[in-house]
Amino acid sequence: MDQRLDIHNSDVPVLCQACEVRHRGVCGALNPKQLIALAKTSSRRKVDAGAELFGDKEPVVSYSNILSGVVKLTKTLSDGREQIVGLQFAPDFLGRPFKAESDVSAEAATDVSLCSFPKAAVDRMMQEAPGLEQRLLKQTLRQLDDARAWMVTLGRKTAAEKVASFLLLIAHNIDPTADSDRGTTVFDLPLTRADMAAFLGLTIETVSRQMTRLRSKGVIQIENNRRITVDNMARLAARSGD
Amino acid sequence: MDQRLDIHNSDVPVLCQACEVRHRGVCGALNPKQLIALAKTSSRRKVDAGAELFGDKEPVVSYSNILSGVVKLTKTLSDGREQIVGLQFAPDFLGRPFKAESDVSAEAATDVSLCSFPKAAVDRMMQEAPGLEQRLLKQTLRQLDDARAWMVTLGRKTAAEKVASFLLLIAHNIDPTADSDRGTTVFDLPLTRADMAAFLGLTIETVSRQMTRLRSKGVIQIENNRRITVDNMARLAARSGD
DNA sequence: CCCGGACCTTGATCTCGATCAAATCGGAAC
């Protein structure tokens, strides 16, 4: 009832009215009143590819929604070996509730636009809006599923299967309608070869060789290193090992 | 107030009064009234090492708390390659909310005792008890941290570092007081060499060779294949690559 | 005590992906 009224008096904050992820992101769980309270303290910003959003072991004072672009989450061993442990796409929520500091660092893989909130404001709102907590739980469970699926890729797949799995992952995230039945799919890789290697647990050289191999077998076309065309998704999927 | 009264009229279900994980598990978020409602439909059971708790792609109709023992979560590729994607210890909650079927299979690595609940009963209670949802969110976030930490192990560590990392993981889970400052730590491995290989993304032979190597360097002692003694945790930690 | 089967270790060899080392490409600045 209250909810019903709120929907009609359309005092949704200006910032949110034009928001790309208004309904898909965690904000979708808030009523207009809560949205107004949160919007007061939130701010949009753009960051360039390569910029660090927050570092490992660094106190994190804000959460963010990703509005566009791709963010990579990385962990680094003491001797410098690096592994990307997650990729986040719009409208993912960025940040680790219940902990003052993250144990991953987050870096913009592409140009990224964000909507950031003070950590404390969201933490407070989580207590009042159970729907918010539920959205976070759902996203976290999905990320856990993704992480576990990727553990199989890291632990058991060959280099060729890893690269094919990566291309499928990106194709599905960039263009959710891409599917094995459909014909040609085109997308831009959000990652450099070095990033791909860091995500796949391989070296740059191996990634490059496997990409070349997929191209020479006619599974993919490569334009300017970044633009990928997949004529037949099923053929690519057949090489992913799943 | 209501809460305060409830605590004193100690009508906590008999089943729960003796529960090993009463306060540490997700049930700790429930008040006695909710606990009674849930206990009506819950049941304790023991399963032998090796038994499958639920399979991949199989509809799951119940959740469980692990009361004792270790459960392994595995994923299998179409050609049979297998990867353990998580280990669960008491008092972990087992099950995937918001999804009818799991995409991992769960198997008892050791003898395990469980307390199981019908999925529907817990799902209903999650709506009413926000504390329950918050506990689940916290556990899920912790599991996501664990999964990401393990991705580094799978993607970037050498066989020697993987085995050392595994021993540290087990030592810390079996005996939470084990720490680098302290002297001797003794524990039983909950996994066979084959399971260790499946968790580490290695073969049985490589795991065995690395264990032998750690023994011959005096980092660990091995008794009957399963009982491990670590005289100096710091020496083991130094070999984990972190 | 002896047997049988599962689990584990050890050895020899092979192979995939890492490493080392040059080219070559692509795009931004001028």
Add this chain to the structure above:
DNA sequence: GTTCCGATTTGATCGAGATCAAGGTCCGGG
């Protein structure tokens, strides 16, 4: 256009871990 520099590709070689193949150990049951 030309230059330059980081990103990528390609080639040659190496080596960690897989694979193939025996043995050895542990433990429960007759």
